[in-house]
Amino acid sequence: MPETTTLPNASILGYPRLGRRRELKRAVESYWKGATGEAELRETARELRAATRSRLVELGLPVAGGAVPETFSFYDQVLDATLALGAIPRRFADVAASAASDLTTYFALARGDDSHQPLEMTKWFDTNYHYSVPEIDEGTPFAVNADALVGQLAEAREQGIESRPVLVGPVTYLLLAKASDEAGAGFRPIDRLDEAVAVYAQLLAALAEAGATWVQLDEPALVSDSLAVPREQTLELVERAYTALGSAARRPRILLSAPYGDAAPALVRLGALPVEAVQADLVRGALPQGALASGELARAFEGTQLVAGVVDGRNVWRTDLRAAFALLTRLQQAGIDTVVGTSNSLQHVPHDVADESQLDPRLVSWLAFADQKVEQVAILARGLSDGAAAIESELAAVDRALADRAAAPGVRDARVRARVASVSDADRRRAPERERREAQRPLGIPQLATTTIGSFPQTAEIRKARSAFSRGEIDQSGYDGFLREEIERVIRLQEEIGLDVLVHGEAERNDMVQYFAEHLDGFAVTEHGWVQSYGTRATRPSLLWGDVSRPAPITVAWSAYAQSLTARPVKGMLTGPVTILAWSFVRDDQPLGDTAAQVALALRDEIDDLVGAGIGIVQVDEPALRELLPLDADRQAAYLEWSVGAFRLATGGAAPEVQIHTHLCYSEFGEIIEAVDGLDADVTSIEAARSRMDVVEPLGAHGYSRGIGPGVYDIHSPRVPSVDEQAELIRIAAARIPGEQLWVNPDCGLKTRGYEETVASLTNLVLAAQVVRADEPSGAGVA
Numbered sequence: 001m002p003e004t005t006t007l008p009n010a011s012i013l014g015y016p017r018l019g020r021r022r023e024l025k026r027a028v029e030s031y032w033k034g035a036t037g038e039a040e041l042r043e044t045a046r047e048l049r050a051a052t053r054s055r056l057v058e059l060g061l062p063v064a065g066g067a068v069p070e071t072f073s074f075y076d077q078v079l080d081a082t083l084a085l086g087a088i089p090r091r092f093a094d095v096a097a098s099a100a101s102d103l104t105t106y107f108a109l110a111r112g113d114d115s116h117q118p119l120e121m122t123k124w125f126d127t128n129y130h131y132s133v134p135e136i137d138e139g140t141p142f143a144v145n146a147d148a149l150v151g152q153l154a155e156a157r158e159q160g161i162e163s164r165p166v167l168v169g170p171v172t173y174l175l176l177a178k179a180s181d182e183a184g185a186g187f188r189p190i191d192r193l194d195e196a197v198a199v200y201a202q203l204l205a206a207l208a209e210a211g212a213t214w215v216q217l218d219e220p221a222l223v224s225d226s227l228a229v230p231r232e233q234t235l236e237l238v239e240r241a242y243t244a245l246g247s248a249a250r251r252p253r254i255l256l257s258a259p260y261g262d263a264a265p266a267l268v269r270l271g272a273l274p275v276e277a278v279q280a281d282l283v284r285g286a287l288p289q290g291a292l293a294s295g296e297l298a299r300a301f302e303g304t305q306l307v308a309g310v311v312d313g314r315n316v317w318r319t320d321l322r323a324a325f326a327l328l329t330r331l332q333q334a335g336i337d338t339v340v341g342t343s344n345s346l347q348h349v350p351h352d353v354a355d356e357s358q359l360d361p362r363l364v365s366w367l368a369f370a371d372q373k374v375e376q377v378a379i380l381a382r383g384l385s386d387g388a389a390a391i392e393s394e395l396a397a398v399d400r401a402l403a404d405r406a407a408a409p410g411v412r413d414a415r416v417r418a419r420v421a422s423v424s425d426a427d428r429r430r431a432p433e434r435e436r437r438e439a440q441r442p443l444g445i446p447q448l449a450t451t452t453i454g455s456f457p458q459t460a461e462i463r464k465a466r467s468a469f470s471r472g473e474i475d476q477s478g479y480d481g482f483l484r485e486e487i488e489r490v491i492r493l494q495e496e497i498g499l500d501v502l503v504h505g506e507a508e509r510n511d512m513v514q515y516f517a518e519h520l521d522g523f524a525v526t527e528h529g530w531v532q533s534y535g536t537r538a539t540r541p542s543l544l545w546g547d548v549s550r551p552a553p554i555t556v557a558w559s560a561y562a563q564s565l566t567a568r569p570v571k572g573m574l575t576g577p578v579t580i581l582a583w584s585f586v587r588d589d590q591p592l593g594d595t596a597a598q599v600a601l602a603l604r605d606e607i608d609d610l611v612g613a614g615i616g617i618v619q620v621d622e623p624a625l626r627e628l629l630p631l632d633a634d635r636q637a638a639y640l641e642w643s644v645g646a647f648r649l650a651t652g653g654a655a656p657e658v659q660i661h662t663h664l665c666y667s668e669f670g671e672i673i674e675a676v677d678g679l680d681a682d683v684t685s686i687e688a689a690r691s692r693m694d695v696v697e698p699l700g701a702h703g704y705s706r707g708i709g710p711g712v713y714d715i716h717s718p719r720v721p722s723v724d725e726q727a728e729l730i731r732i733a734a735a736r737i738p739g740e741q742l743w744v745n746p747d748c749g750l751k752t753r754g755y756e757e758t759v760a761s762l763t764n765l766v767l768a769a770q771v772v773r774a775d776e777p778s779g780a781g782v783a
């Protein structure tokens with residue numbers, strides 16, 4: 001074990017990485033465009049890292065002892081680990097061999113190039129952050145590359161800060177990897193754990209050599225039941241890996257973290273590992289009460305520090321410091337060397353609430369973004385060192401803010417509460433499926449009906465008009481006129497292409513959640529509250545702070561106008577309750593299910609009004625249904641009950657003749673078919689083109705009886721899929737799913753696409769449907 005000091009009693013696992021004003025986004029994108037060179041980009045990155053370290057110290061993290069984490073990334077922390085391990089997929093070997101620098105290879109992996117598809121991206125645990133999926137096979141090279149981490153350490157030292165390098169740990173890295181296409185049958189990336197651990201040991205040696213006193217290795221795999229191996233086995237793998245790493249001759253002290261969930265069942269065993277600190281998420285998770293009371297936990301943590309993740313890194317609310325302090329005090333009294341920490345990296349929250357000049361100051365007083373959370377950690381740490389009295393005034397200030405929040409108008413709205421209380425099971429039940437199918441015949445939907453997912457390209461013109469409107473340069477009627485012209489254009493275009501069920505195109509929406517947040521009571525939107533979703537992309541989640549209700553119809557005028565222009569059916573288009581919650585920062589003072597029911601009732605009224613305005617088909621998008629599924633298997637049933645219940649409450653008022661669609665876009669659809677079936681939607685569109693229709697297999701096996709539209713057009717790139725290619729995918733689906741159930745549509749909305757490729761691709765899509773209808777002449781025509 002290295003002879004260095006223990007961790008100071010305040011730390012965080014990580015911090016936002018794009019910069020307070022998304023400086024890194026601009027620098028990286030300008031480098032991609034070729035407008036700036038690598039040296040300039042590296043200089044901006046260096047300045048950003050320096051600013052972050054100084055800021056963390058200013059907010060109260062100690063300069064010495066490894067309290068300040070190095071969590072910079074040019075694109076993604078999993079991709080950083082791929083480079084640190086030298087695990088360049090073999091299909092990129094030519095890129096790596098000829099690359100001018102590591103950075104060229106790095107971005108080629110992230111984004112692909114003319115001759116290489118990029119690494120796949122998928123969601124990081126139960127967050128809306130996406131990581132670049134490592135591709136490993138028996139022959140993927142592993143070769144240590146500590147340059148980036150060592151360089152950052154040296155920069156920090158120059159600044160007078162003893163920082164702590166951070167890396168995704170070996171078990172999590174391999175469990176999040178996928179077997180490459182070249183892998184042999186039955187190969188699993190985790191099979192190469194011992195080799196990877198050997199490279200991690202070399203990395204640790206290089207860091208020790210460079211003077212690192214601490215290193216943080218993140219192992220969130222420890223809290224997940226959604227990985228390829230059962231959780232108990234993950235713990236064994238972690239024990240194997242860290243027993244080896246712990247015994248390495250030359251290494252910094254190790255902080256092993258288990259963020260994003262409940263590590264309680266594993267905590268005693270983690271404490272006994274030969275590492276010097278273990279972090280546990282005490283917001284999503286708990287302490288093992290029995291082991292704490294019996295002294296077993298304290299014995300396991302003898303000589304090991306416990307980083308208590310009491311400040312929530314997943315939301316934007318001020319922590320109840322008094323409750324957090326009570327928990328910390330119990331740990332301290334149990335004799336455990338306790339460090340105050342966050343539940344997970346602060347990368348999932350915006351920078352600084354002080355930047356929000358437009359928000360109601362009263363709301364602001366209840367909030368804590370990343371900077372405020374670091375201050376909270378520092379306050380609690382001071383309490384641990386100096387005693388409760390030293391922080392009593394800070395605790396009292398939080399008490400007052402929380403009391404104010406609990407009593408503030410709008411946080412509890414008696415009318416909304418009464419309505420939720422009066423909801424009965426019948427409100428969640430539509431007429432039986434078969435009866436609905438009959439009632440919906442007049443809609444005249446043909447077999448292999450063609451449609452889109454909702455949005456059409458968001459052109460520069462649309463964005464310009466929106467910002468001119470928000471700046472007051474055009475007035476309401478000017479803006480509405482612009483949107484009506486846009487809708488008319490999109491309707492005519494769809495008629496020309498020959499789609500069966502049309503959409504209005506969503507030109508009025510800046511974002512599928514924020515648009516609704518802006519039109520519902522109980523929400524606020526931020527100015528600078530950006531959160532990285534992947535690479536240089538960030539979203540600005542809305543703040544759901546109060547009881548939710550709908551002061552007036554939201555989408556009805558647009559949908560009704562679109563329907564007035566055409567004889568073909570136009571789908572109304574709404575974002576579902578679960579997705580609205582998932583992509584907002586949600587109040588933490590009541591169960592999510594209660595909040596979801598409020599949003600559902602607002603949407604229920606919207607559907608009612610859409611139908612009243614002559615709309616016969618309404619799509620309620622739930623792309624985040626899978627994302628919110630708890631990592632912990634024990635919590636999944638309860639989640640599915642309230643989430644599916646909220647969708648059904650939103651849609652349950654629709655008469656049998658109204659066709660309800662939903663849209664889900666993610667690949668692990670097979671896992672939650674039961675729940676999707678439970679949504680009781682008439683038609684569901686899903687992402688399927690990239691996986692070449694993998695989902696139809698489980699759908700066929702399940703005996704799924706509802707309408708289903710597996711995507712035949714991958715909208716993630718400008719590539720135009722040919723008629724043959726799309727027809728081929730339709731045929732794969734048609735082999736397992738009867739024609740009257742099968743819909744033909746793209747994977748997702750078209751908002752990020754350009755018009756040229758959209759028109760070409762949709763034209764091919766319609767032709768492909770015609771070609772397949774002609775395969776079996778008896779199946780063609782109106783069902």
Ligand code: MET
Pocket residue numbers: 453454455512573621623663665748749750751
């Ligand atoms: C991420 S799912 C998007 C659904 C939405 N209706 C759209 O087309 O864009």
Ligand SMILES: [Zn+2]
Pocket residue numbers: 453623663664665747748749
């Ligand atoms: Zn989608």
